[in-house]
Amino acid sequence: MKLRNILFSLALFSVLLSFSQTYEVIKVEIKCTAHELTNKLNSSANDFSPYVHNNTLYFASDRNPDVLIGGENNWSKTEIINLYQAEIKGEFNAGSKAKNVRLVSERFHFGSHTGPACFSVTGDTIFLSQVQVDKKAGKFYPQLYYAVRLNKKFTKLTPLPFNDPKYSFGHPYYDSGAERLYFASNIEGGRGGKDIYFSDLSDTGWSTPQSLDEINTEEDEMFPFIVDNVFFYATNVDGRSGGLDIYWKVLNGIPNSSKALEGVNTDMDDFGIYVFPGMTKGYFSSNRLGHDDLMYFDMERIVTIRNEMAGEFKYKKLDGLPSDVTVQIIDEDGFVLYETKTDDEGKFVFKEIETDKSYSIRAISEEDLDLTLQNLGGEDVANMAGDDKNIFTYRKIGTDQSGTLALIPDDMIDFNLNEGHLSGQLVYEKRPSEFPKNMKVVLVDENGKESLSTLTDEHGNFDFEKLSMAKNYILKVPEADDDLVLLVYDLKGNVVAQLKTNEKGEFTFRKIAPDYSNELALEDAGDDAFDFDTQTIWGYFEYENNSKLSRSGLIVRAFNEDGTLIEQELTDKDGVFRFRNLPIEKSLLFKLEENGDNFILDDFTLYIYDRNGQKIAGLKRGQDGFFTYRPLGYDLDNGLSKIEEDNLEFILGGQRKADHILVYFDSNQSQVKNSDINVLKNVAKVLNENGQARAEINAYADAKSSDEYNLILSQKRGEWIVSYFSKRGISKDRIIVNAYGESRLVDQQNDALNRRAEIHLY
Numbered sequence: 001m002k003l004r005n006i007l008f009s010l011a012l013f014s015v016l017l018s019f020s021q022t023y024e025v026i027k028v029e030i031k032c033t034a035h036e037l038t039n040k041l042n043s044s045a046n047d048f049s050p051y052v053h054n055n056t057l058y059f060a061s062d063r064n065p066d067v068l069i070g071g072e073n074n075w076s077k078t079e080i081i082n083l084y085q086a087e088i089k090g091e092f093n094a095g096s097k098a099k100n101v102r103l104v105s106e107r108f109h110f111g112s113h114t115g116p117a118c119f120s121v122t123g124d125t126i127f128l129s130q131v132q133v134d135k136k137a138g139k140f141y142p143q144l145y146y147a148v149r150l151n152k153k154f155t156k157l158t159p160l161p162f163n164d165p166k167y168s169f170g171h172p173y174y175d176s177g178a179e180r181l182y183f184a185s186n187i188e189g190g191r192g193g194k195d196i197y198f199s200d201l202s203d204t205g206w207s208t209p210q211s212l213d214e215i216n217t218e219e220d221e222m223f224p225f226i227v228d229n230v231f232f233y234a235t236n237v238d239g240r241s242g243g244l245d246i247y248w249k250v251l252n253g254i255p256n257s258s259k260a261l262e263g264v265n266t267d268m269d270d271f272g273i274y275v276f277p278g279m280t281k282g283y284f285s286s287n288r289l290g291h292d293d294l295m296y297f298d299m300e301r302i303v304t305i306r307n308e309m310a311g312e313f314k315y316k317k318l319d320g321l322p323s324d325v326t327v328q329i330i331d332e333d334g335f336v337l338y339e340t341k342t343d344d345e346g347k348f349v350f351k352e353i354e355t356d357k358s359y360s361i362r363a364i365s366e367e368d369l370d371l372t373l374q375n376l377g378g379e380d381v382a383n384m385a386g387d388d389k390n391i392f393t394y395r396k397i398g399t400d401q402s403g404t405l406a407l408i409p410d411d412m413i414d415f416n417l418n419e420g421h422l423s424g425q426l427v428y429e430k431r432p433s434e435f436p437k438n439m440k441v442v443l444v445d446e447n448g449k450e451s452l453s454t455l456t457d458e459h460g461n462f463d464f465e466k467l468s469m470a471k472n473y474i475l476k477v478p479e480a481d482d483d484l485v486l487l488v489y490d491l492k493g494n495v496v497a498q499l500k501t502n503e504k505g506e507f508t509f510r511k512i513a514p515d516y517s518n519e520l521a522l523e524d525a526g527d528d529a530f531d532f533d534t535q536t537i538w539g540y541f542e543y544e545n546n547s548k549l550s551r552s553g554l555i556v557r558a559f560n561e562d563g564t565l566i567e568q569e570l571t572d573k574d575g576v577f578r579f580r581n582l583p584i585e586k587s588l589l590f591k592l593e594e595n596g597d598n599f600i601l602d603d604f605t606l607y608i609y610d611r612n613g614q615k616i617a618g619l620k621r622g623q624d625g626f627f628t629y630r631p632l633g634y635d636l637d638n639g640l641s642k643i644e645e646d647n648l649e650f651i652l653g654g655q656r657k658a659d660h661i662l663v664y665f666d667s668n669q670s671q672v673k674n675s676d677i678n679v680l681k682n683v684a685k686v687l688n689e690n691g692q693a694r695a696e697i698n699a700y701a702d703a704k705s706s707d708e709y710n711l712i713l714s715q716k717r718g719e720w721i722v723s724y725f726s727k728r729g730i731s732k733d734r735i736i737v738n739a740y741g742e743s744r745l746v747d748q749q750n751d752a753l754n755r756r757a758e759i760h761l762y
Helices: 014-020 645-655 674-689 707-726
Strands: 004-010 021-036 047-053 056-061 082-089 097-103 114-119 125-134 139-150 169-175 180-185 195-202 221-227 230-235 245-250 270-275 281-286 293-315 326-330 336-341 347-351 359-365 369-374 380-384 391-394 419-428 440-444 450-455 461-468 474-476 484-489 495-500 534-543 555-560 565-570 576-583 588-593 604-609 615-620 627-629 661-664 695-699 735-739 756-761
Touching: 047 114, 047 281, 056 114, 082 114, 114 169, 125 169, 139 169, 169 221, 180 221, 195 221, 221 270, 230 270, 293 326, 293 359, 326 347, 336 347, 359 369, 440 461, 450 461, 495 576, 555 576, 565 576, 588 604, 604 627, 615 627, 615 707, 661 674, 674 707, 674 756, 695 707, 707 735, 707 756
Parallel strands: 004 391, 047 270, 047 293, 245 270, 695 735
Antiparallel strands: 004 359, 021 293, 047 056, 056 082, 082 097, 114 125, 125 139, 169 180, 180 195, 221 230, 230 245, 270 281, 281 293, 293 347, 293 369, 326 336, 326 359, 369 380, 419 461, 419 484, 440 450, 440 474, 484 495, 534 576, 534 604, 555 565, 555 588, 588 627, 604 615, 615 735, 661 756, 695 756
């Protein structure tokens, strides 16, 4: 029998790595570059202990709240630490735009310090420390509490059961995956000073706190934080002028192997770190500038690993085991890179394999062989049978077979639990007023079996929650036709992917990029990565003079704020249109053109809906014939203002914000609060002194009633302001009103701030 070179063509990429490639981490290095914030988020007071959830940055501060931040029930306190939050627009970096800086909740205040804080991964539970005061002894005792977010508001604080007023408990961090709360305390059982402890949550409650011995020393250890199995904390163990430094350690790794975090520590106090998942950036606190400030850093993680590939050969037709068979790993050009022999059981192992190349396995044997690849535990995870030419191929999963979970955005992933939430919507490409209701959506597993299924709601929406990120699925719609489009949403409601079905009704995606523990890249992935960052908007035009008049075939054009045409659509038979590729976080301008009919365009109202069919805006035709759909507030760099800024500032004074003018309303009232009438009086003065100037009013409501009621109420609020201006000689033609109902809440806890109108002069 002639000698055969049995070739196992094996592309080493991320999918294969989980099957046959094992690794051992040899060395981990973390390097940072610190930056001062340039977004004016820091105050002249102390700002420290950042924590990020979704697009909100939380931190502790002893700044003094003002009436707009605190609401109608504001208290006046100085040098009291409270919890604050700031909405971050766009990417998180040193210059991120921070908006709506305000107290997290008035319920957390009781006359003493509150904070720092952390959240569960879902954001529905907050853990925080609050200082209890023993006035007789003149001592302060921080204790730990938690509160649950219900109906967009937090419940009252509940103390943790292991609190003890004889000791301090602070700096909480909750690991949702392990259901474990870490904190700093000086209770007995530690190694000296303040140590880091943990308590586990189970069906029976919280366990007795235990010292984290792999971290604690005789000095102080505080401010714990975990990401990607790396434990960060602050300690004064090195004795640098008594200052705190930030250290890190791989959890359950080599004992006493903590290292100072390179690039952030100084001779002053550096503490209170938050690192984003993926470990590329984050925030921390430092008093290097004279008081506590929030700082930003870029992070580089360098991981050196030892790779192994393990497998086992068996004869196809013979008994016995193929021992002493030469096994080679060859590169794409056929050069032998590694060579070994099978042992007495037909097994082999390759070590120190580079991770950035594609290889093939070749076995030199006179007999037909089968190859089984194994994981680190010796389990069989992939079987490879040869064809009639004895060529054994482990084929890469192409982009037409990759799993749906690749499209789950980061803010829909629980990185601790390694679970994702797929939120999608099926829409008809050519029928914007119709939705695929009660349509079956199926997740098919790697074996071709139906794993999960659900039905779309009346607007084509569906959700799959708590999906394992370790599995691959194909999303399939059995009843799909060629008019069906899948929209995938992130947590903010933006569209991150749009896909069409193939002939089998399957929607297919690219795989997710591997992290450091899974570095091999998908081979030949191509350049067709889905990189959407858009919003979908659908709505209809209502004509005041004749509701029965046909509104089909109307031309609807969408423009950006600079007046550049983005897309164009036609209304269907019901006057409905849909745009699927509009930019997010920008003002959008819509223009309506009649198609041969004699319409009065100013009598149209544009109603916009969200993905759930909720009416979120009613817009009137305004400047240059546009229906303007705006985000919260305005940027003044659009060149629209016809009023001299100095004159505007002189008349309005402190009543004018940098980008808009605000007035507020009492609950269920359309008339502006008496305290804000003077604001309208000054705005009217500006309009009367600038005859060419116009006003755009965006009116809002809180979320206590139905969305339809709140939209009507916000419309009445805008109309009341128009009536006020009209009585002072300002023509209604110079004013437009856009109603947004409850769709733009600025504070989930304080409804007084949501009952408002924004006035924009141009």
